[in-house]
Amino acid sequence: MQTDQYRGYTLWGHAILQQENHVPPERFAGSGTIMRDSKVVVASGVLGVFDTDEEAESAGLSWCRAWVDNHG
Structure with a gap:
């Protein structure tokens, strides 16, 4: 999990392991x-x-920043 402070908000980017059929x-x-x-x-x-x-967490943080820019 990655975190960031942005325009007064705390942002969290999450990565959730996907185990489809438990195959790498x-x-x-x-x-x-x-x-x-x-x-x-x-x-x-x-x-x-x-x-x-890392890519998953970064995508989460990017989404958060975009939301704050449009709604915050």
């Missing part, structure tokens, strides 16, 4: 959560499936 290679679903004052403001659904946990 591992893949990761990405999502994001936005918090302000220790309260969840909004959370995304699954944003896509990625080859690495």
Whole structure:
């Protein structure tokens, strides 16, 4: 999980391991959560499936920043 502070919000990028039929290679679903004052403001659904946990987390943080830019 990656976190970032952006325009007064705390952003979280998540990577969720996908174990389809338990066959490698591992893949990761990405999502994001936005918090302000220790309260969840909004959370995304699954944003896509990625080859690495870092890519999934980065996608989550990108989604969060875009949401703040449009709604914050």
